[in-house]
Amino acid sequence: MQVACIVAFFGAWQIGSSSGYLDPLIVPSLSAIAVAFAALLHGGALWSDAGVTLYELAIAFALAAGAALSAGFVISRSALAVRVFDPLLAGLYAVPTILLFPSYLLFFGIGPPSKIALGATMAFFPIVLATIAGFAHVAPLRLRAARSMGASELQLFWYVLLPEAFPIVLAGLRMGLVLGFLAILGGETLTSNAGLGHQIVTAAESLDPPKMFAYIVVAVGLAVALNAVTSYVEQRARNTTA
Amino acid sequence: MSRDAGVLRLGVIALFVLIWEVAARRFGNPLFVAPPSETLVAAFGLLHDPDVLRALLAAFRELVIAFVIAVAAGLIIAVPLGLSSFWRGALFPLVLILYAIPQVTVLPLFVRIFGLGPPTKIAFGVTHGVFAVILAVVAGIRNIDPILLRAATSLGASRRQLILNVVLPSLIPSLFTGMRIAMSGVLLGVLLAELYISTTGIGFFSQTFTNAFAPAKLFALILILATIAITLNELMRVAERRFNLWREG
Amino acid sequence: MGGISVRGVTQAFGASDDARRVTALEDATLEIPAGELMCLIGPSGCGKSSLLDIIAGLAKPVAGSVTIDGEPVRAPLPKRVSFVFQENALFPWLTVEENVLAALAFQGVPKAERRARAGEAIAAVGLDAFRTYHPRQLSGGMKQRAQLARAFSLQTEILLMDEPFAALDEQTRLLLGEDLSVLLARTHKTIVFVTHSLVEAVFLADRVAVFTARPGRVKTVLTVDEPHPRTQAFMTSAKLAGLRNELYELLYDEVRKTMETGAVA
Numbered sequence: 001m002q003v004a005c006i007v008a009f010f011g012a013w014q015i016g017s018s019s020g021y022l023d024p025l026i027v028p029s030l031s032a033i034a035v036a037f038a039a040l041l042h043g044g045a046l047w048s049d050a051g052v053t054l055y056e057l058a059i060a061f062a063l064a065a066g067a068a069l070s071a072g073f074v075i076s077r078s079a080l081a082v083r084v085f086d087p088l089l090a091g092l093y094a095v096p097t098i099l100l101f102p103s104y105l106l107f108f109g110i111g112p113p114s115k116i117a118l119g120a121t122m123a124f125f126p127i128v129l130a131t132i133a134g135f136a137h138v139a140p141l142r143l144r145a146a147r148s149m150g151a152s153e154l155q156l157f158w159y160v161l162l163p164e165a166f167p168i169v170l171a172g173l174r175m176g177l178v179l180g181f182l183a184i185l186g187g188e189t190l191t192s193n194a195g196l197g198h199q200i201v202t203a204a205e206s207l208d209p210p211k212m213f214a215y216i217v218v219a220v221g222l223a224v225a226l227n228a229v230t231s232y233v234e235q236r237a238r239n240t241t242a
Numbered sequence: 243m244s245r246d247a248g249v250l251r252l253g254v255i256a257l258f259v260l261i262w263e264v265a266a267r268r269f270g271n272p273l274f275v276a277p278p279s280e281t282l283v284a285a286f287g288l289l290h291d292p293d294v295l296r297a298l299l300a301a302f303r304e305l306v307i308a309f310v311i312a313v314a315a316g317l318i319i320a321v322p323l324g325l326s327s328f329w330r331g332a333l334f335p336l337v338l339i340l341y342a343i344p345q346v347t348v349l350p351l352f353v354r355i356f357g358l359g360p361p362t363k364i365a366f367g368v369t370h371g372v373f374a375v376i377l378a379v380v381a382g383i384r385n386i387d388p389i390l391l392r393a394a395t396s397l398g399a400s401r402r403q404l405i406l407n408v409v410l411p412s413l414i415p416s417l418f419t420g421m422r423i424a425m426s427g428v429l430l431g432v433l434l435a436e437l438y439i440s441t442t443g444i445g446f447f448s449q450t451f452t453n454a455f456a457p458a459k460l461f462a463l464i465l466i467l468a469t470i471a472i473t474l475n476e477l478m479r480v481a482e483r484r485f486n487l488w489r490e491g
Numbered sequence: 492m493g494g495i496s497v498r499g500v501t502q503a504f505g506a507s508d509d510a511r512r513v514t515a516l517e518d519a520t521l522e523i524p525a526g527e528l529m530c531l532i533g534p535s536g537c538g539k540s541s542l543l544d545i546i547a548g549l550a551k552p553v554a555g556s557v558t559i560d561g562e563p564v565r566a567p568l569p570k571r572v573s574f575v576f577q578e579n580a581l582f583p584w585l586t587v588e589e590n591v592l593a594a595l596a597f598q599g600v601p602k603a604e605r606r607a608r609a610g611e612a613i614a615a616v617g618l619d620a621f622r623t624y625h626p627r628q629l630s631g632g633m634k635q636r637a638q639l640a641r642a643f644s645l646q647t648e649i650l651l652m653d654e655p656f657a658a659l660d661e662q663t664r665l666l667l668g669e670d671l672s673v674l675l676a677r678t679h680k681t682i683v684f685v686t687h688s689l690v691e692a693v694f695l696a697d698r699v700a701v702f703t704a705r706p707g708r709v710k711t712v713l714t715v716d717e718p719h720p721r722t723q724a725f726m727t728s729a730k731l732a733g734l735r736n737e738l739y740e741l742l743y744d745e746v747r748k749t750m751e752t753g754a755v756a
Contacts, residue, residue, distance in 0.1 A: 005332050006339070026354050083247035084254060094475045095468045096430045098437065102448040102460055107274045186346040190438055197347065204350030216347045223344050393580035396547055397597040397645070398569025407593060411584045 028210040036210035037217055045199075050218060052195040056112050056184050060119030061177055068124045068176070069169070072131025082136045086129070093125040101187055115187040115195065123180035130172020134165030167238050174230040181226055185219060196222075276458035284462035297443045298466070301436055304360050305474075308367030308428045313421055315368065316375025323376070324383030325409070334380075341373045345431070349438055358442070363435035370431030371424035378423065382416025383409065418485045422478035429471055492560060493571070493648030493681035495523040495546060500555035501706075502541045515541045517706035518555070525560075525648070528675060528682040528719075530692040532742065533702025533710075534749035539685045542707075543651050546683060547574050559649065569598045573642035577654040579634050581626045587613060587637045588622040594641045612644035613637075615674060632663040636670075643674070652684045656691065665726065668694055676719040689742070693734045694721055701741045704748040711741055 010030065017029030028036075040046040075081045101118050108114040138161055146160050188197025196219050203212035259278050266277035276284070288294045323330050349366060356362035386409060394408045433444075440449040444467070451460040500519045505512035515538035523529045531539040544550040546557050548567040557564045559571060581590050591609040600608065613622050616636040626634055635655050642650055656664040668691055675682060686692050692699045699713040715734060717725055725731055 005336050009336060026351070080247060080250070084250045088251055088254065091472065094426065095471050096426070096433050098430065098433055099464050099467050099471070101437070102452050103457070103464060106452050106455065106457055106460060182344050182346065185344050186434060189346050189349055190434075200347055201350050204354060209351075209354075212350065216343070216351075219347045220343050224342060227342070389576060389578045389580045390582060392549060393574070393576060394597065396549055396567050396569070396572075396574040397594045398567055398599070399597040403597060407597075408582070411582065414584070 025207060025209060028213060032210040033213040033217070036208075036214040040211070040214050040218065046218065049194060049196050049199050050222070052112060053184060053188065053197070053222075056115045056119060056195065057177075057181050060116045060180050060184065061123055063116070063120040064123035064176055064180065065127055065173060067120075068127035068172075069131055072128040072169075073135055075128075076132045076135035079136070082132060086132055089125060089129055089132075093129065097122045097125075097183060098186055098190075101190060104187075105191055110191050110193055112192075112194065115184045115192060118187045119180040119184040122183035123176035126175035126179060127169075127172045130175070131165070131169050134168035134172070135161055138164040167234070170234050170237050174234055177230055178223070178226060181223060272457070273455040274457055276461050280458040281461040281465060284458040285465055288459065288462050288466065294447060294463075297447060298470075300360065301363070301432060301444050302470070304363045304436075305367060305428060305432050308364045308432055309371060309425060311364070312368045312371030312424050312428055313375055313417075316372045316420065316424070317379060317417070319372075320376040320379035321383070321405075321409075321413075324380040325405075330380065337373070337376065341377075345369060346434060349434060352435070353439065358439050362439065363432050363443075366435040367428040367431035371428035374423040374427050375417075375420040378416050378420025379413060382413045382420075385416070386412045415482075415486045418478075418482040422475075422482045425474055425478045426471075429474065433467070493525040494560055495521075495649065495681060495683065496558045496561075497521040497523075497542065497546070498556050498558075500542065500545060500552045500557060502538060502545065502550070502552050514706040516552070517708050519702075519708050520555075521700055521709055521712075523681060523683060525681050526679045527697045528684060528695060530696035530699045531683065531685045531702065532687070532689070532692045532699055532738070533707055534704050534742070534746040535687075536705045536749060537702040537707035537745070538705065539702055539707065540653050543574075543653050543683060543685055546649075547572055547651050549574075569645065569647075571647050572649045572651060573645045573647040575635070575638050575642050575650070575652040575655045577657050579626060579638075581634060581637055581641070583626050586623050586625055587618060587629070587640070590626075590637060591641045591644045595644055598645050608644045608646070609640075612640040615643060616640045616670070631659050632667060635659065635667065639671070639674075643678075647680070649681045649683070652682065654685050654687065657687065664688070664691065665694075669721065669723065669726075671695065672719055672721040689735050689738050690726075690731070693731050693738060694726060699738060701738065702745070704745045704752070710745070713738060713741070 013027075014030045017027070017032075075085050097118065100121060101114070104114040104117045108117055142160055142164070143156065146156055151159065184195070185197045188195040189201055190197075192198040196215055200212050200215045200219070203209070203215060263277045263279060266275045270277070323333060345366075352362050352366050356365050390408050390412065391404065394404055399407065436444040437448060439445045444463070447463060448460065451457075451463065498520055500516055501514065502516040503512055503514040515536065519538070519542060521529075531542065533539055541550065545552050546559075546564065548564045551565075559568070581587075582593065585593060588609055591612055592605050595605040595608060610619075610622075613619055616639050618633060618636055618640060621629060621633060621637075626637070629637065635658075638655065656667055659667070672695060684692075684695060686695075693715055696715050697719075699715065701710045701713065702708070703710045713734065717730070
């Protein structure tokens, strides 16, 4: 039944296009999109733009993860620090990060760096919050038990803190990656000179909707792939440490 | 102890502002950064600028309309979906697929369909918020305490009475959670659309300030918008908490 | 009015070809004359709650029938049967008074009468001072009293109670049992009361139906010959102790059987 609904959706779309009900300048037919998509795959432009987007993501994520993991861990060591910073960070998280984008544009210009900055900012928060949550709220009972057995700080970290915190931190990293990707796409859509988002806008403005949709398909595909890969990693990690 | 934390937090914020002030004045290129003092002054100026005010008000109006539509549409779609496991199973994957599309990629499409004015911003806000409402309400319906339904049935409630008097009231906590998340979604959607359409509204001003290398004004605009965002978020959290009051524990 | 007749009721869960099919009740037969307080007691999983659901019209048996005054039960009969649940079945977003009013609305009582009936019922269970409270502000015992008030306000001939005091501590249970006995002496309802507590069963019931381990059928019916309202004196009497012991012996083998086969509800 689920399959039937999806098939019905796409079927209706195709019928709408071929019957002329859907304005081809706005919603192109599925076949046109397929053609454009194939053209993208064969041309070189797709890879360079997708590459730009992924490159921005990689750097943004690395920066965010590095900063967030270290900051989060340090904060988690002190209950007072947690009480001070956790609400602060959670509050900042609530502000739409996209608001900072204009200032990044001003500072970094319209090239990749402004997107990297945006992605990094966006990814930072879920990672740092998850790190704090993971390390600060480790079952105190288990810590006490390990301490009473004479575990050293290093052993405590390795045998209790890390395994307990790991799934939570991993979930945070995953969120950071996905949100970072979305932020970068957003930044590229708003103002940029390269990348998938940029191509979508260009295709839209040059009245080439099939190409635009084809790029959207690529973006969706990437998002799904990212999600799938990170889910898989999370699942594997959960199985080995559970 | 929590008072100490609060005080320390203020201290941290103050420290941050101080560093910003000093760094911006000493090392900052005035074309790219502005210290908080100038930002505040600029903010004051912006709030008295009728054009800026008009843009802000327009954005706010779009936000409210989009939010209302998102909640209403979400409820209308979610209640039947939640009550019927058949349709839920059938349509849910479709909903999830739609949910998975990075919405920002369809922004140019929205502009083509709805044009450069408020309708695009409202529509984009709605699409960002409606999913949160749908997911929260469907989850809420599925989590209704079955004992309440049994009790009402044993008391002789008709199907209509069941929905009106048991299902809908039970939903309210979940609805408010969904509304809180929807609010941030709608905010994001409207903001994105506003920034994208740089011919009018907030997008116009952010573009102008950027091109004119006027960081104080730009930061000020961001500050004002951020304050609005935080306030709305807080409002929704308070509302959510209040309507969760009847939950035990 | 309000005599219940249970004839050959069988209840099972799961498809008929499923190996995991559980037969909760098998060929249960019981007569409950009008005005009697009948307790159902038995090991876990013996189908007592299932039987109550069937009498209430909330479930259909696989075989057999339940009739009330000769009429078969096919659906909930809110005007004749009210139900008090073990879990908290009060609507958490309404106050005590509003909960009772809602029940009256469901039953179809005209608006003008509702307030008066609600007030009476709430006063009868001693919750008058708490009528504007929400369930989460009430203790366990008070919540159950509120449920009782809700059931009472409906003024039905038959009252079904499924371990209503199970979640309460023992002292509260016993005192509430006393209060219930007082209330019942005034109303002549037919009451079917499911419990696990031996003392509670003997203290409250006119007759106690002892169920076997799963699949449950009626093993024996014990008679408690003591007028209502039951008093504190009865609670501490040798008569009650003797009946309790008799009940214990009747149940012992069934409970043992249940524990050994692992057949728990």
